[in-house]
Amino acid sequence: MKRKVKIVGLCTLVWISGAFYLLQNNKHEEENRALRLKEELLSGRDISANGMDAFSSASGPDRLAPSGLQPPDLTGVDWKYFSESAYITGNTLRAGEDAYARNKFNQAASDKITSNREVPDTRSGSCKALDWSSAIYETYPPTSVVITFHNEARSTLLRTIVSVLNRSPEHLIKEIILVDDFSDNPADGEELAAIQKVRVLRNDKREGLMRSRVKGADAATSGILTFLDSHCECNKNWLEPLLARVVEDRSRVVCPIIDVISMDNFQYIGASADLRGGFDWNLVFKWEYLSDRERKERRVDPTQVIKTPMIAGGLFMIDKDYFDKIGKYDSAMDIWGGENLEISFRVWQCGGQLEIVPCSRVGHVFRKQHPYTFPGGSGNVFARNTRRAAEVWMDDYKKYYYAAVPLAKNVAFGSIESRMELKRNLQCKPFQWYLDNVYPDLKIPDSQDITYGSIKQGSFCLDTLGHLVDGTVGLYTCHGSGGNQEWSLTKSGTIKHSDLCLALENPTGGAELRLKICNNSDMQKWKSTKDGKIQHSSYTYLCMDSGDGRNSPIIVDDCEGSNRSQRWLYSVT
Numbered sequence: 001m002k003r004k005v006k007i008v009g010l011c012t013l014v015w016i017s018g019a020f021y022l023l024q025n026n027k028h029e030e031e032n033r034a035l036r037l038k039e040e041l042l043s044g045r046d047i048s049a050n051g052m053d054a055f056s057s058a059s060g061p062d063r064l065a066p067s068g069l070q071p072p073d074l075t076g077v078d079w080k081y082f083s084e085s086a087y088i089t090g091n092t093l094r095a096g097e098d099a100y101a102r103n104k105f106n107q108a109a110s111d112k113i114t115s116n117r118e119v120p121d122t123r124s125g126s127c128k129a130l131d132w133s134s135a136i137y138e139t140y141p142p143t144s145v146v147i148t149f150h151n152e153a154r155s156t157l158l159r160t161i162v163s164v165l166n167r168s169p170e171h172l173i174k175e176i177i178l179v180d181d182f183s184d185n186p187a188d189g190e191e192l193a194a195i196q197k198v199r200v201l202r203n204d205k206r207e208g209l210m211r212s213r214v215k216g217a218d219a220a221t222s223g224i225l226t227f228l229d230s231h232c233e234c235n236k237n238w239l240e241p242l243l244a245r246v247v248e249d250r251s252r253v254v255c256p257i258i259d260v261i262s263m264d265n266f267q268y269i270g271a272s273a274d275l276r277g278g279f280d281w282n283l284v285f286k287w288e289y290l291s292d293r294e295r296k297e298r299r300v301d302p303t304q305v306i307k308t309p310m311i312a313g314g315l316f317m318i319d320k321d322y323f324d325k326i327g328k329y330d331s332a333m334d335i336w337g338g339e340n341l342e343i344s345f346r347v348w349q350c351g352g353q354l355e356i357v358p359c360s361r362v363g364h365v366f367r368k369q370h371p372y373t374f375p376g377g378s379g380n381v382f383a384r385n386t387r388r389a390a391e392v393w394m395d396d397y398k399k400y401y402y403a404a405v406p407l408a409k410n411v412a413f414g415s416i417e418s419r420m421e422l423k424r425n426l427q428c429k430p431f432q433w434y435l436d437n438v439y440p441d442l443k444i445p446d447s448q449d450i451t452y453g454s455i456k457q458g459s460f461c462l463d464t465l466g467h468l469v470d471g472t473v474g475l476y477t478c479h480g481s482g483g484n485q486e487w488s489l490t491k492s493g494t495i496k497h498s499d500l501c502l503a504l505e506n507p508t509g510g511a512e513l514r515l516k517i518c519n520n521s522d523m524q525k526w527k528s529t530k531d532g533k534i535q536h537s538s539y540t541y542l543c544m545d546s547g548d549g550r551n552s553p554i555i556v557d558d559c560e561g562s563n564r565s566q567r568w569l570y571s572v573t
């Protein structure tokens with residue numbers, strides 16, 4: 001009898017703890033407001049057929065979004081919730097799989113973190129002190145958030161969406177438009193279409209970031225677009241200060257401060273507020289510190305916006321009509337890269353402004369390499385896109401880009417006629433204006449400083465043979481299309497290929513020439529002699545020599561008057 005009681009008691013205990021566990025789990029997901037399913041699900045309608053937001057459908061794009069500024073009164077509604085765990089486990093790592101292989105960040109670490117985790121509030125005290133409950137935000141128009149992705153990890157994609165919905169006032173998010181750029185598994189996006197406010201579009205072939213974003217923007221039903229990458233986390237009150245700037249002036253294109261989410265452990269780390277976006281003549285985006293003077297000014301009022309010559313590109317807000325008016329994106333650009341440069345030049349030169357709004361913070365997973373492959377190779381795609389931006393917007397200053405990246409000249413960039421027409425129609429200012437007014441800190445190389453061309457010996461040309469830093473150089477049949485045979489001579493006496501200089505490594509006759517990072521040292525200085533030689537211009541006075549001919553590396557040797565292997569002809573291109 002006693003034993004029976006014990007068994008019954010034990011069973012009851014197991015049942016209670018099981019139920020308690022389930023309740024806890026359920027409660028956990030229920031507390032995540034962002035994971036509410038669409039209203040249609042609540043009324044029991046079957047969405048399996050139209051879970052994907054078909055834009056051709058007669059019911060139109062507004063079908064799923066609450067209309068107007070006032071959200072419907074949903075108090076007392078028995079919400080159903082999206083199953084985060086089922087979604088994430090649908091694409092977890094296989095046993096033994098390298099956690100970095102798919103996304104180039106630690107997917108195992110990401111998968112372990114819930115979609116609604118807390119992140120540290122990284123804003124300055126002055127930003128936190130502003131009144132964010134103010135009635136003024138109630139009158140603001142809502143935004144359409146556009147997120148494009150290609151094979152994004154499910155956990156990072158979901159966390160992006162959840163952070164948008166949980167950390168924004170409900171009435172300020174009209175919809176989240178996901179554009180799946182032909183990911184391998186269509187379910188990655190499709191399943192998310194069940195979540196409130198989320199609409200999913202899918203490309204039927206790979207289009208790249210620019211065309212995907214334009215597709216999302218065209219589908220948006222609110223007047224303000226917010227573009228986000230697919231691996232972000234929005235922080236507290238991220239949206240309101242961005243909206244405030246755009247509502248006040250529709251020609252402002254505004255970005256949050258981009259905090260860092262570690263690609264290794266997904267720790268959320270606050271970024272410096274003293275940065276803006278810039279570039280060198282290679283036209284690669286870089287963060288730069290504000291000047292001492294600007295930093296001092298910012299200390300007086302850390303909530304003031306920072307004008308930026310360039311935006312990083314992944315995260316920004318723009319008025320939809322303004323986005324359309326100034327030419328959206330250059331739709332002839334492929335996959336990724338160069339589009340931030342292009343839209344930055346365009347906004348500034350055509351009358352708008354780019355700002356970083358320091359009271360808005362959004363985390364982003366920064367990676368060291370691209371997780372996906374580029375059709376056509378990443379270098380070529382980047383050079384093609386960048387050329388398009390340079391050719392349309394930089395006027396004569398594009399020559400400094402080609403000087404910095406000579407290989408770009410070999411990459412075809414297609415027709416830019418429609419973009420030139422856009423520039424004319426909008427009566428955009430010249431690049432000179434941009435340099436003078438927006439980016440006076442960008443140093444302009446002395447245009448007399450450099451000539452470009454090839455260094456010839458008969459029908460052969462001095463060629464890097466594809467070698468990089470510390471490599472030797474040799475002779476190769478002249479092909480006349482630059483590339484590995486392009487050399488620039490500078491006034492200071494260096495012979496450059498991109499950012500590598502011909503250098504004497506060993507100051508003795510017979511030593512091989514090497515490609516070294518240019519450092520302006522004596523070992524990299526040369527002069528040409530009257531009889532067509534290239535002579536080291538300081539203490540060794542050795543001459544460049546092709547030695548035994550085209551199969552051996554170029555060396556330096558004692559200068560001998562009659563020696564044909566020391567005769568060079570520089571021909572300017």
Ligand SMILES: [Mn+2]
Pocket residue numbers: 229230231314364365
């Ligand atoms: Mn990104």
